Amino acid sequence: MKTSGRCPKCGSKRVVRVPDQARRHASGNNIYVTTLTLAGKIPVIRYVCADCGFVEEWVETAAEREKIRRAFG
């Protein structure tokens, strides 16, 4: 969906990218690699199909993925 721009469930092309909200500290959608506030916060970007509501989630940068690998891998 992120790369194709098309919903894999219904085939719609009305896919919306929903970024992490930096101001919303308590977002439940982030991954935390440390318990120390924002330093270990990895934003998870969502892609939402505007037609059927299917949601796909991505950690977008390699640096962020590496942090997760070190914390959990």
Ligand SMILES: [Zn+2]
């Ligand atoms: Zn869809």
